[in-house]
Amino acid sequence: MDSYYLVMLAFLGVIAIIDLFVGVSNDAVNFLNSALGCRIAKFRTTMWVATAGVLLGATFSSGMMEIARSGVFNPQMFSFAEIMVIFFAVMVADVILLDAFNTLGLPTSTTVSIVFELLGSAIAAACFKLVADGASLTEVADYINNSKALTIISGILVSVVVAFVSGAVIQYIARLIFSFRFEGAYRKVGGVYAGLAITAIIYFLVMKGAKGASFMRPEWIDWINANTTVILATLFIGLTIVFQAFISLFNINVFKIIILAGTFSLAFAFAGNDLVNFVGVPLAAYDAYREWAASGVSDGAFMMGGLLKPSTAPTAFLLFSGLVMVLTLWFSKKAHRVIQTSINLSSAQSGEQEQFGASLPGRMIVRASMTLGSVIHQIMPGTLSRALASRFEPAPVAEGTQPLPFDYVRASINLVLSAILIASATSLKLPLSTTYVTFMVAMGSSFADGAWDRETAVYRISGVLTVISGWFITALCASTLAGIVATLVFFGGEIMAVILGLAAIALLVRSNIRATLSDDSLVNQSNVRYDAPTIRTMIDEKAPENLRRSIELCRSILDGLLSDRESALRSAKSDASEFFDDLSAARGIYYRMALSDKKPSEADFDARYCYFRAFTNMREVGRSLQGLAKLALDHVANRHRVYEGRLADDLRTLVGLLEAMSKSENGNPDIAVFHANAQKALQAIDRLQSELLRAIPAEGISIRGSELYLTFLLFARELINHYEITAMIQTKVNALAQEP
Structure with a gap:
């Protein structure tokens, strides 16, 4: 003893x-x-x-x-x-x-x-x-x-x-x-x-x-x-x-x-x-x-x-x-x-x-x-x-x-x-x-x-x-x-x-x-100089990461819906809200940029505004994800019918096309491949939207089911449009960063 x-x-x-x-x-x-x-x-x-x-x-x-x-x-x-x-x-x-x-x-x-x-x-x-x-x-x-x-x-x-x-x-x-x-x-x-x-x-x-x-x-x-x-x-x-x-x-x-x-x-x-x-x-x-x-x-x-x-x-x-x-x-x-x-x-x-x-x-x-x-x-x-x-x-x-x-x-x-x-x-x-x-x-x-x-x-x-x-x-x-x-x-x-x-x-x-700490160190937090090259690096690092995370969340929402699992959708909804908060915080750095140094160049000013525009576009995708997650959760929580057969397969195919957009070689996304896959996804969205109109009377899809299906298509279209704009902004910031 x-x-x-x-x-x-x-x-x-x-x-x-x-x-x-x-x-x-x-x-x-x-x-x-x-x-x-x-x-x-x-x-x-x-x-x-x-x-x-x-x-x-x-x-x-x-x-x-x-x-x-x-x-x-x-x-x-x-x-x-x-x-x-x-x-x-x-x-x-x-x-x-x-x-x-x-x-x-x-x-x-x-x-x-x-x-x-x-x-x-x-x-x-x-x-x-x-x-x-x-x-x-x-x-x-x-x-x-x-x-x-x-x-x-x-x-x-x-x-x-x-x-x-x-x-x-x-x-x-x-x-x-x-x-x-x-x-x-x-x-x-x-x-x-x-x-x-x-x-x-x-x-x-x-x-x-x-x-x-x-x-x-x-x-x-x-x-x-x-x-x-x-x-x-x-x-x-x-x-x-x-x-x-x-x-x-x-x-x-x-x-x-x-x-x-x-x-x-x-x-x-x-x-x-x-x-x-x-x-x-x-x-x-x-x-x-x-x-x-x-x-x-x-x-x-x-x-x-x-x-x-x-x-x-x-x-x-x-x-x-x-x-x-x-x-x-x-x-x-x-x-x-x-x-x-x-x-x-x-x-x-x-x-x-x-x-x-x-x-x-x-x-x-x-x-x-x-x-x-x-x-x-x-x-x-x-x-x-x-x-x-x-x-x-x-x-x-x-x-x-x-x-x-x-x-x-x-x-x-x-x-x-x-x-x-x-x-x-x-x-x-x-x-x-x-x-x-x-x-x-x-x-x-x-x-x-x-x-x-x-x-x-x-x-x-x-x-x-x-x-x-x-x-x-x-x-x-x-x-x-x-x-x-x-x-x-x-x-x-x-x-x-x-x-x-x-x-x-x-x-x-x-x-x-x-445990890891995502926040900046207190020692270095106020020492960043937001010039054009720095902003280019920030956008180039975060844009592909945010695109992948957006598509992963979309996949999680779709999987939770098609498997009729309310708990999975609640988790996806929470993750979507957290993602939106992260995007909002990242965009908020723009307001700190105006105070970072005394004499920024014209290129630095333009790059900072480009940063704001890029993260505004990415944040709008995050906002759409929140809405999609809530609608899917309500659909399952209210015990409405989930998609089966061709409708389910079409949505899985669409998310697969979105995932192809985010593929990269050695961590560096190929802009040309991105645009090509984006066009394929847009064409698929147009086709699925037309087919839905024919499927509603044939398969007896409810108004709520149609609304949710169209919301998936709308989210995919918004994701493509906003990240196409972000890609163009990246090109502009790259040019600004190379100015003498």
Whole structure:
């Protein structure tokens, strides 16, 4: 039995490392999006600052470890064997759940995950124990630390409101002071603003967080507490003088110092508050094992009241955990994807593909807000209204420069305020959700800053609602999944634990080794120069690929229809919608091209418009595919007759002719072969259309059947026409690219 628990501890250690990787991939957005979004420093500089913050912050997390030991359940009610199953179920459920959210590119809360997984697995263990003892299930509440659990959960929920309101109010005040043309006010009060920001960071991060540091001595903490006022006053006055001198005498941009310091502090606060989410459970399991091994009592009889005692994690272990987090920051593709999601939602840009679609609640909120805004505007004096509006008038974007998702003022507010809120919770040993706080602060500041205009508001609100609903779904899924895993292990014993552990690791290895990221790297995303040769390459690569994908989807729709399989058509309909979204996003790059460089040539201008025309034609094919898939799905779902005999064979022949159009030699399509096959397909379409008119009365084809058949023919004709135009555009772009 001893070896069984040693293997389980080793497994929990491996899972902890994987969980660190998965969790940081999810939470990197919390402390990187503001600095990367305002582009105040190079990518590597920002990453090195975040690296230092994570490593140092990890050593301040020791005081949070008791959350996993006794923060959600009463450990004295469980035996060692039951506690180990609880911890095992938590880690298996947590790493799978977070990896699933990361794969979807959605930020979620690791704190919500760990709290509800502990709750779900503890309830499952309590129920198993009560049933085995023949007791009533109403006694489950005795096994749960109700007051602490409710405090943690209510704190997480309240943080949503506090973070959003704080971000909106403070950003509104900051914008009134600085406006978007903040150079003038910055030279007058920039030193005070920087001094206040850095002083607040030091107070909440270092002085308030010192109690949780693994290396702090009691006498040091007592001295800090006794001299807090003097320290803060000295820091504020000294830093204000220094920063004002930087601005006035040396023309140094102190926003860079604030934002990088904010990035450091938020990474620091993240590591201090969230490390318990990843390694708290394995450390608690290790402490439980040591107590049991020293007791000499059987695993089922030894009760775990020892977990109620405070515990300090070794500094070396915390630093190792911080190192794993740092490596994840640098090398995780998923982390970059989640960062891009958050930057898109808080960006002030519009016109490109939004991360989320519109929703009915989003539309209702926008409509109600516009009505309320109209009423306020009518009541407010005109002079005051114009004065306020002038402070929120965006600064013009210099020609040839790419607009930032948000400026230095908003980036600094996002970072400093988020760090203050999280560090305050850490000092109270409350595992606040860093994802809740940073995301809602960013949303509140972007709302106050006018980033949610009429072009983007409904999408941004829908995105916020989607992400928040994802967090609540996380709570339900986390508790349910952990409860199921715990129940399976209780019933299946050691064999089931081995199966579940290996399955969890296998799923994660496959996901993280084989997963690919189609999005551009954050480092290179804004460095492309869209000249004529580049655009020629982009069209030449994507046009054949999109043609093949369009025909493949058409084949999938036809196969699903002729085989009368509704599930296949639903899958094809989903694929067609995803394809259309991809085409829309690709076409949206055109709007970025106008800002890529200062002096494009006439050929570059013409090539860019050709790009727009080419992808517009390809997108129209994607739109037609959506309509065809929906019509075919409705036909089968309503149980109408599907085609047989000659009609079915003719449609298969037509799709075969379309597939011949997409054939290529060594990946390079032959334009002449393409045109020849296109003409054959057009002739076949004309023939099939004529034959259908004769087949309707002869074979008794219904109006619905005729409509669907003609829609297939219409799609084929549109595909040929649009890609013929795209081929001509490719020829023109090729000529433009060869101009000197």
